[in-house]
Amino acid sequence: MSEAARIRKATFHLYTFTISKLISTFGSSVYTFGISLYVLSLTGSAASFAINLICSILPRSLIAPFAGYAADSYSKKKLVILSQGASVLAVAGLLIYSLASGLSLSAIYITTAVVSASSMFTSVTFTSSIANLIDPERIQKAMGFNQSAMSIATIGGPVVGGMLFGFVSMNVFLAIQMAAYAIAVLLESTMNFKLFTNAGEKEGSERQQSMVKSMKEGAVYLRANRVIMVIVTTAVGINFFFSAMMIGLPFIAVQQLNISSAHFGIIEGTIAAGMLVASIYFAVRKEVKFPLLFSKRAILAMSVMLGALAMPLILNLTYGMNVGYLAILMFSFGVSNIFVNTPIGVMMQKDVDEKYRGRVFGILDSMCMAMMPVGYLLFGLLYDVVPAQFVVWGSSLCLILLTLYMMRPSVMKEAYPELARPAPGQPELQ
Known part of the structure; x- marks a missing residue:
């Protein structure tokens, strides 16, 4: 062709x-x-x-x-x-x-x-x-x-x-x-x-392997690729700590701020609206040049937004201001969510070897989804015994520390060697 x-x-x-x-x-x-x-x-x-x-x-x-x-x-x-x-x-x-x-x-x-x-x-x-x-x-x-x-x-x-x-x-x-x-x-x-593929000749030999051996090979490949392993580990951490938001948002809005179910539905809807706006933005803009660095900054922004969820609990805002504040915050969270996922998704599509791509995405999905019920259970219990603002602030701080450690400058240098000595106009490693 x-x-x-x-x-x-x-x-x-x-x-x-x-x-x-x-x-x-x-x-x-x-x-x-x-x-x-x-x-x-x-x-x-x-x-x-x-x-x-x-x-x-x-x-x-x-x-x-x-x-x-x-x-x-x-x-x-x-x-x-x-x-x-x-x-x-x-x-x-x-x-x-x-x-x-x-x-x-x-x-x-x-x-x-x-x-x-x-x-x-x-x-x-x-x-x-x-x-x-x-x-x-x-x-x-x-x-x-x-x-x-x-x-x-x-x-x-x-x-x-x-x-x-x-x-x-x-x-x-x-x-x-x-x-x-x-x-x-x-x-x-x-x-x-198979329109764009380099692994067509490997499909038959891969099929002859036992399932256990093949899945072990996928795990070995993931562990050997430091940058991809960092992405997977950080994604698992994000899913765990943002369970604090998924449980905390309805608890804070409905139980503590007495926001009606109709207005709470609007607040939740702004998350998807923010995701839609950001998705359209990525569909029309040029490709992000340094996706890992871009996503790191977006994760840190999301972490701050998680902590900001507690602000209505310590500020004496009116009902309308609480609804407006949470709607804007959740819209921004939806935008930042896409700012994290899309550049990283593009990077993984290009950097993960085609031979292992399915197993890497399968492991990523499995680990992230496994964190959801664990996070829901833990944070559900915490909100019952600890003031909500301390739960979201603690989660925010933990996610910031996790991101700064996992995506530290040495990892960024491995992902983008050219940023070790940035040319004029290029971002510096952080």
Whole structure:
């Protein structure tokens, strides 16, 4: 294939990938919200709702390393289509069961777990395939579009899910989900997952290895690559300490500041709005030259914002000022979140060896997701026994110290040797 033809195909991928990701992510968001509302209306039990949430999170954290192994060992295109097809079949099975016997909690839990597991295979495979689908010059644009799709799904999924739950039957709701997943499969079937690849000849030998040996090789590769290991470790720390914000935001806003649920919903929505704005920015701007340094500064900014969450507790602000302050703070947090993730994502797409890319992203997803329930449990307990401002200040300080240590000048020098003696106009190592 000529270079011009590959660029045209990459352009096609850029938009089909974005539309497919939007449909599948939006569909998952709508399904999760709508089915959770159904569980609550069916049982009136918070415990039943929590079990459905666990069925959504736990399979993803457990399966991510295996999804990474599969992405490195088998055809990425077949894997994406099969995993998306599994989501279609899972929802179809729940629909058939509903028509035959009516919905039950056990059937909902099983379907949620299957959809969660299959979506993890799709997500890891797609993430490890971006550099194979898109030319190197437009990877940042693709990452920006990807983040935009996720932000739109985060904003619109609950809205559409709530509307569908209120206006259509659950059977129609499930049929719509099937159609959405099926459209995503059709779009993905048109993609060439080997358009930009250097590892085609390795696929067969990699497949012959045992799964355990292959996954160990991925872990050895990760440990041997200091810069990538720093990124993974820092990402795990971010997910852990920002559990303090995910638990603290509703606790501080609703419990201590007495902000209404309607206004709190607006505050939460500004996070996704900030992510959308920042994603569009990265989709149109030129590629970040020093992504690790750029992301380090964004993480430090996020850490300060985490500490700033406690300010309404020590300042005597009016109700409207509290709502406005938190909305602006969460919008800024959403922006900084993309400022961290997108440059690092582009860097990993280019710097991680294609042979190991799936396993590295699988390990990263698994470790980050594993930190979420641990952080939720720990900080949930802390907020009950320690004043909230001390919890967020302590978390903010710990994250700042972690970032300054993990991304210290010696690591930056290894990542960017040219910054050891910066030319005029280049940033200095910090």
